[in-house]
Amino acid sequence: MSGADYFNELLGKSEHLFRFMGVKFEEVKEGRAVAVMDYKEELTRLGGILHGGIIFSAMDYAGSYAVRSLGVKEAFTLQFTITFMRQMKKPPFKFEAEVIRKTKSYAFVEVKAYDGERVVCAVGNGIWHILE
Incomplete structure (x- = not known):
């Protein structure tokens, strides 16, 4: 089972917001x-x-699981800043997150939100606190 399949199954069973929003990891x-x-x-x-x-919320899910993909068992969002640049109206919507730096206690993540025409509509930067 791929990482995406594993997290889709886990969150699909345990997180009501994830299911309600219809988020899926690719x-x-x-x-x-x-x-x-x-x-x-x-x-x-x-x-x-x-x-x-x-x-x-979708950007936060993407960022959180980018952090967890590094073997982190538990982390939470400490800070997240978003710049909204364009309205998101044309699906499907895509949220791409990348950990740009990780220390023992923190992960710094950049997340971009795209509309169905692959136009960047929002950019976010967040800090996750790692608990281990």
Whole structure:
């Protein structure tokens, strides 16, 4: 079972938000995670635009599992900053995360959110605290 399959199964059974959003991992390996999500009206704000809180949640999932792909058993988001550059309206949506530096206690992650035309719509940088 690939890392993506393992985490899809684990989160699909245990995380209601993950299931509700319809997030699925395409790839999870060696400091990198790619998650995808389709359009769902319940996840939008006025105008049919993907809600910023939903974008954050998807970016957070991608970042968290990029960290966990390095063998980290437990970590949580300490800080996450997002720059929204364009509305996300055209699916499928893709969230790509990469660990850019890891220490014993912290992981620094960059996450990009793309729309269905592969246009970067948001960029985030986060710090995860590693508990081990």
